[in-house]
Amino acid sequence: MKTPWLRQIWDRFARTRVGRSIFRVGLPQSNLEKSQAMVSSFLLHVQPAKVHKHALKASYSLGLGLISLYLFFILIGTGVLLMFYYVPSTEKAYDIMKDLQFVVSAGLVVRNMHRWAAHLMVLFVFLHMCRVFYTGAYKRPREFNWFIGVMLFLLTLGLSFTGYLLPWDQLAFWAITVGTNIAGYAPVIGPKIKFLMLGGNIVGQESLTRFYALHVIVLPAMALLGISVHLFRVRKDGGLSRPDESGDVVEQIPLGQLPTNKSYGLMELARGTTPQVGKNPEDEVFSWPHLVFREILLFLLVVAVVLFLAVFWNAPLEEFANPIHPPNPAKAPWYFLGLQELVSYSAFWGGVVVPGLIVTALVALPYIDRKRHGVGRWFASERVVANTIFSVCLVVAVVLTIIGTSFRGPNWGWVVPWHQSPAITEGH
Amino acid sequence: MNDHSLRKFYGWFTALGLLVGVLVVMGYYRDEYREWKDYQKKYIQEEIHRAATPQQKAQAERIALQIRQVQLPDLKRVDRCTTCHLTVDDPSYGGYPQPLAYHPLHEQHPFEKFGCTVCHRGQGRATTTADAHGNVAHWDEPMLPMEYIQASCGQCHEAADNPSAPELARGQQLFEDSGCRGCHKLGGTGGVLGPELDRVGARRSPEWLRKHFLAPASVTPGSAMPPQKFSQTNLEAIVLFMLSQTGEATPGYYASMKVLPNTREGQRLFQQKGCIGCHSVAGQGGKIGPALDDVGMRRTPEWMVQHFRDPQSVTPGTVMPKFGFTEVEARALADFLVHLREQSVALSLPSLMGPVERGHQVFKKYGCAGCHGQDAKGGVPNPNAKTAELVPDLLHVADGYTKDELKARVLKGQKEITALDTKRPPPPLYMPGWAGTIKDAEVDDLVAYLFSLKPKGEDVGF
Numbered sequence: 001m002k003t004p005w006l007r008q009i010w011d012r013f014a015r016t017r018v019g020r021s022i023f024r025v026g027l028p029q030s031n032l033e034k035s036q037a038m039v040s041s042f043l044l045h046v047q048p049a050k051v052h053k054h055a056l057k058a059s060y061s062l063g064l065g066l067i068s069l070y071l072f073f074i075l076i077g078t079g080v081l082l083m084f085y086y087v088p089s090t091e092k093a094y095d096i097m098k099d100l101q102f103v104v105s106a107g108l109v110v111r112n113m114h115r116w117a118a119h120l121m122v123l124f125v126f127l128h129m130c131r132v133f134y135t136g137a138y139k140r141p142r143e144f145n146w147f148i149g150v151m152l153f154l155l156t157l158g159l160s161f162t163g164y165l166l167p168w169d170q171l172a173f174w175a176i177t178v179g180t181n182i183a184g185y186a187p188v189i190g191p192k193i194k195f196l197m198l199g200g201n202i203v204g205q206e207s208l209t210r211f212y213a214l215h216v217i218v219l220p221a222m223a224l225l226g227i228s229v230h231l232f233r234v235r236k237d238g239g240l241s242r243p244d245e246s247g248d249v250v251e252q253i254p255l256g257q258l259p260t261n262k263s264y265g266l267m268e269l270a271r272g273t274t275p276q277v278g279k280n281p282e283d284e285v286f287s288w289p290h291l292v293f294r295e296i297l298l299f300l301l302v303v304a305v306v307l308f309l310a311v312f313w314n315a316p317l318e319e320f321a322n323p324i325h326p327p328n329p330a331k332a333p334w335y336f337l338g339l340q341e342l343v344s345y346s347a348f349w350g351g352v353v354v355p356g357l358i359v360t361a362l363v364a365l366p367y368i369d370r371k372r373h374g375v376g377r378w379f380a381s382e383r384v385v386a387n388t389i390f391s392v393c394l395v396v397a398v399v400l401t402i403i404g405t406s407f408r409g410p411n412w413g414w415v416v417p418w419h420q421s422p423a424i425t426e427g428h
Numbered sequence: 429m430n431d432h433s434l435r436k437f438y439g440w441f442t443a444l445g446l447l448v449g450v451l452v453v454m455g456y457y458r459d460e461y462r463e464w465k466d467y468q469k470k471y472i473q474e475e476i477h478r479a480a481t482p483q484q485k486a487q488a489e490r491i492a493l494q495i496r497q498v499q500l501p502d503l504k505r506v507d508r509c510t511t512c513h514l515t516v517d518d519p520s521y522g523g524y525p526q527p528l529a530y531h532p533l534h535e536q537h538p539f540e541k542f543g544c545t546v547c548h549r550g551q552g553r554a555t556t557t558a559d560a561h562g563n564v565a566h567w568d569e570p571m572l573p574m575e576y577i578q579a580s581c582g583q584c585h586e587a588a589d590n591p592s593a594p595e596l597a598r599g600q601q602l603f604e605d606s607g608c609r610g611c612h613k614l615g616g617t618g619g620v621l622g623p624e625l626d627r628v629g630a631r632r633s634p635e636w637l638r639k640h641f642l643a644p645a646s647v648t649p650g651s652a653m654p655p656q657k658f659s660q661t662n663l664e665a666i667v668l669f670m671l672s673q674t675g676e677a678t679p680g681y682y683a684s685m686k687v688l689p690n691t692r693e694g695q696r697l698f699q700q701k702g703c704i705g706c707h708s709v710a711g712q713g714g715k716i717g718p719a720l721d722d723v724g725m726r727r728t729p730e731w732m733v734q735h736f737r738d739p740q741s742v743t744p745g746t747v748m749p750k751f752g753f754t755e756v757e758a759r760a761l762a763d764f765l766v767h768l769r770e771q772s773v774a775l776s777l778p779s780l781m782g783p784v785e786r787g788h789q790v791f792k793k794y795g796c797a798g799c800h801g802q803d804a805k806g807g808v809p810n811p812n813a814k815t816a817e818l819v820p821d822l823l824h825v826a827d828g829y830t831k832d833e834l835k836a837r838v839l840k841g842q843k844e845i846t847a848l849d850t851k852r853p854p855p856p857l858y859m860p861g862w863a864g865t866i867k868d869a870e871v872d873d874l875v876a877y878l879f880s881l882k883p884k885g886e887d888v889g890f
Contacts, residue, residue, distance in 0.1 A: 004438035095506070098553040102508070103495050109455045169566075293437045300444035307451040311458060318566040 034286040044292065048235060050284040051291050054242040054376070060135070061240055063298050064128035068156075069227065070302040071121040075159075076220065078114040086166065088212035090205045093168035094320045101317070108314065115315035117306050118160050122335050125156045133365075133390050136375040136383055137241035143366035145233040148226055150362045155223045157335060162215035164333050165208060173321035174330035176211070177203050182336065182343055185351025202323065243376035328410045337404030338397050344412050358393075463556050467512040467527050468493050474528065495555065498543040502682065507543035507552035509560060516544075547580040548572055569630065572671065575664070576634055582672025583629075584682055586693065599669025602662055607798025611653070614673065618795060620860050622653060627675035637667045652856030654809050694764025697757055699778065706748070709768065710780055717748060724766040732762035787877025790870045799857055804881055813855035814846040826879045834875050839863040 003011075013019045014027040023041070028034040035049040054060060085096055085104060100107030129149060132138055138146035165176045180203070184194035199206030234240070285291075318327075332340045342350025374380030379387055409415030468491075475488035497508045515521035516531040517539060524530065531539075537547070545552040550571040554560040562570035572580060578593040582600075590597055603609075609618035614625045632640075639646055641663055644653035658666060698704075704713040707720045727735075731742060736758040739748040753761065778786055791797065791804065799819040801807045806821025813819070825834055841861030847854050866874070 004435060004442075006438050006442055091504075095553065098551075102553055102555040102559070106455065106459045109459060289434055289437075293434055297437060297440055297444065300441070300448055304444055304447045304451060307448060307455065311451055311455045319568055 028288055031286065034288045037288045038286075044288070046231065046235070047287050047291060048239070049287055051287050052239055052242060053283055053285055055240040056285070056290055056294060058294075060242075060376075060378075062127075062131055063294075064124055064131050066295065066298055067302055068121055068124045068128055070299050071117045071124060071306070072223065072227065074117045074303065074306055075114060075121065078110050078117065079216065079220075081110050082114055083216060086212075088166070088208050090168055090208055090321070093166060093208065097167045097169070097317050101314075109310050112310035112313065112315045113306050114163075116309040116313070118163060119334075120306070122156055122160050125153050126335075129153055129362075130390075130394065134378050134387060135241060136373075136377075136380060136386075138366045139241075139372055139375050140366075140370070141237050142233070142241065145230060145237060146366050147363055148230045148233065150359070152223065152226045152230060154359070155219055155226060159215060159219045159223065160335070161333060162211040162219060165203070165211045166215065167317055168208065168321050170318040170321055170325075170327055171316055173203055173323065174326055175333050176207070177326075178330050178332040178340060179336055182332065182339055182351045185343065185347040187348075187352065190352070203321075241376045329408060329412050331404070331408075334401065334405050337408075338400035341400045341404035341408070344408075464495070464511045465493050468514065471514045471528055498540055500541075500543045500546075503543065503546055503678075505543055505545055505552050507545050508555055509544040509548075509550075509552065510539070511555055512557070512560075513544075545569075546583070547577065549580075570633075573634065576668050576671050579629060579668050579671035582669065583674050583676060584678050586690075590690075595665050595668050596672060598662075599665035599667070599672075602658075602666045603669050604792060604795075605797070605802075606656065606666075607792075607795040607800075607802075609793070609795030610798030610800075611795065617793070617865070619798075619862075619865075621857065625670070625673055628673050629671040630674040630676070632670065634667055634671065637670050638663060641666065654857075690760055691764050691767050693757075694760040694762070695776065697753075697761050698764055701751060704777075709777060712780060720765060720768060722769055724769045727765075729759070729762040729766055732765055733758045736761060783873045783876040784880045785877075786870075787873035787875070787880075790866070790874040791877055793870075794862065794866060804878065808857075810845070810855045810857040812848050812852045813857070814848050817848060817855075819857055822878050823881045823883065826882045831875050831879065834878065835871050838866070838871055838874065 011027050014023055020026055023037070025033045025036045025040060028037040038044045038047060038049045082100075085100060085107070087093065087096060097111070100111050132146065132149065138149075161176070161179060164179075165172045180194050180197050183197065184190045186193065195201065197207070197210065198204070199210050331337060339350050339355060342354055344350070369386055371382075374382040406417040407414060472488060472491050475491065476485055479485035479488050495508060496510045496514070497506050498510065499506050510516060512527040513529070513531075515524065515528045517534065519530055519532075521528055521530040522532070543552060544550075548571055549569045550562040551560050551564075551567050551569070554562075558564050559567070578596040581590055581593040582596050585593075603614075608614075608625075611619045611621035612623065612625045613619070618624075628637075636647055640648065640653075641656045641658060643655050644651040703720075706714040706717040708714060709720055711719075713719075723732075733755075735742050735748075736751065736753045738750060739746045778789070781789070796804065799808050799810075800822050801819075804822035806818060806823075808819045809817060810819045811817055829837065837859075839862055842859040845855040845858050862871075
């Protein structure tokens with residue numbers, strides 16, 4: 001059978017002196033080398049040498065978590081490039097957006113990539129969360145990793161929201177004004193939180209400085225730490241959830257109660273059991289190349305999609321921010337439009353109760369829904385009640401968001417997006 | 429799942445790798461291909477074509493494709509127009525089609541000091557035709573059509589008496605005479621019924637303004653403003669004046685050019701600086717300095733300017749102090765004094781006017797004519813007002829009010845106008861209170877003027 005030409009090139013390079021010095025083991029041939037390839041590489045050793053076949057099934061995970069991670073990488077890369085130009089000044093920020101578009105080499109494409117990758121990341125982190133719910137993957141022993149995941153989702157929203165202000169155009173100014181107003185509806189502490197976020201009562205230079213610091217350092221650092229812990233725990237909890245894993249969950253023996261008549265390895269201490277207990281070696285494959293190839297492929301796909309969007313569609317940039325001229329309607333970023341729609345009925349319910357309940361329910365979920373059935377299968381019939389409740393909430397959230405995005409016009413009145421909205425004339 | 433099942437991956441790697449490669453190339457092409465490069469290439473070809481000597485030809489061939497820009501930090505602008513319009517300052521390109529045309533008459537406004545967009549508007553930072561000319565979504569300032577270019581003079585210079593912008597001056601005259609200030613504030617002076625006009629030129633297009641004057645309600649539903657009956661030329665002039673009101677602050681150097689030396693500005697200075705304290709005109713004023721009625725015949729403007737700069741240098745021993753006038757102010761004052769011998773100018777000094785004349789000026793200044801008509805003769809419609817659906821004329825106020833009552837009424841205003849038919853919407857126009865806006869002495873003069881309007885020969889009794 002003919003060896004693919006790409007692999008031939010790779011083979012040849014890996015065998016050279018330089019290639020070997022980089023990859024150490026060359027291109028792995030034997031099972032030993034496949035394990036070594038994973039363990040001896042900094043980038044790959046985060047993952048186990050062998051993974052369960054189930055974890056590779058695209059139809060199970062849909063790669064949503066990995067896609068989110070890749071989008072995060074793209075955002076860091078493009079974000080750093082944008083930082084080379086950006087100045088968080090209300091006087092300069094908007095002009096810099098224009099310069100990126102008109103005179104900076106690749107400025108517009110990089111900004112487009114950053115913008116579209118940011119929207120996609122919000123979407124894919126959310127989809128990832130839905131996948132984990134529908135497959136019951138948040139159950140023991142992954143309860144706390146679900147919590148970290150919820151925090152990462154909130155961080156993603158925070159990153160997107162803080163980035164929204166930076167271009168300092170009308171879209172940015174008013175989306176942040178509306179968004180922080182929603183936060184301000186909380187009783188007692190709401191106005192304080194709003195003031196703390198904005199560094200004042202309205203969006204201004206102080207807000208821009210704060211949002212910038214949060215956007216480029218505080219939140220990315222937190223997200224990076226959170227993602228590291230999230231991935232660490234995925235591995236410590238036995239990789240991706242799967243249907244038949246209940247057998248290999250062994251109660252951890254509390255440290256003080258370990259029998260003292262034998263010596264223990266680190267792994268045993270960590271998990272209270274030996275790593276291979278309950279695992280069937282036949283169900284596992286070597287991470288190299290089965291996992292790594294799939295990861296590379298998905299990475300190429302994500303890059304291709306983001307590039308495609310960035311080459312053909314420009315990131316929005318409206319007029320220079322004008323605090324005395326609100327657009328009608330002024331809308332929050334799209335992922336908050338469901339809340340804004342609720343706020344239009346009741347500021348208290350939409351601004352406080354509902355978001356508070358959503359976060360509380362998400363965090364508490366694994367501790368309420370504790371039965372270990374239906375894990376590792378989509379829409380397991382044993383979980384029909386939980387799935388139904390979640391689906392109803394999901395549909396409501398999506399419908400509210402779509403209404404807020406497309407069906408709300410001037411003065412938050414009804415419009416139908418496929419009819420041209422009447423010309424908006426400013427009243428005197 | 430053996431390693432052979434991975435063979436398909438190599439195909440996918442190749443395909444996706446190629447796709448990413450193609451997209452990168454497309455991104456690069458999109459970035460590298462810029463409209464302005466075509467124009468610059470055309471320019472270089474033209475330069476090569478014109479070259480007479482081999483040296484000139486070599487020089488032309490070395491012209492780099494690059495962004496050209498004028499940085500104007502004081503005006504908060506970066507104008508890249510010259511990236512495509514490469515020959516604006518090269519007279520040998522006179523008559524060439526755009527973008528390679530020569531811009532005549534730029535000596536007083538050199539490009540490196542003013543750029544382009546401060547007069548022509550548009551988007552200076554942009555480097556594509558559509559974006560730069562500003563005819564794109566989310567850009568408030570499209571290029572000003574050439575027929576309205578005089579509006580730009582008014583952004584920095586006082587509109588009136590600007591010899592280079594006669595249409596603009598006419599527009600301002602119309603604005604004042606038509607009583608627009610009765611309802612609209614401009615530069616802090618005016619009424620409260622309509623919106624302030626300080627930034628109207630930056631917010632509105634010529635089309636919008638035209639429609640607005642002819643039928644206000646067609647662009648602003650529910651507007652109380654009565655339709656204006658302007659002739660076509662007057663309409664264009666007032667639109668022009670509106671467009672000049674952009675509210676843009678012109679800093680430093682640019683602000684010093686606000687006032688072109690002219691009679692009107694000279695007169696303003698003459699009053700403001702209190703010249704009349706020492707000098708007299710038509711017998712009124714101080715006796716310390718000489719009377720100025722015929723100073724224009726005795727002295728040249730150059731002498732006067734030098735005199736303002738340093739009185740001792742032309743009149744040793746004089747007690748006149750140095751006032752520290754700017755060059756422009758000195759020239760404006762000289763201009764005024766030269767014309768002082770013409771009686772019309774002399775008579776327009778408020779100190780020479782009686783209360784009735786001054787009151788008439790007040791009537792004009794605050795735009796009372798906007799509602800009460802030219803010379804208070806009435807005639808402006810106010811639908812559903814009990815007074816025959818018109819704003820009342822003021823010819824007979826002397827019959828119904830004492831001077832104090834009338835003064836109080838002007839200051840207090842009348843919010844509720846009695847309706848003809850209570851079922852119809854209330855009359856849109858009402859009398860605003862002018863307290864706080866109008867000065868006390870001005871009200872006295874205004875009342876004197878209004879009392880003078882009672883037609884002669886009409887008797888109170890019968």
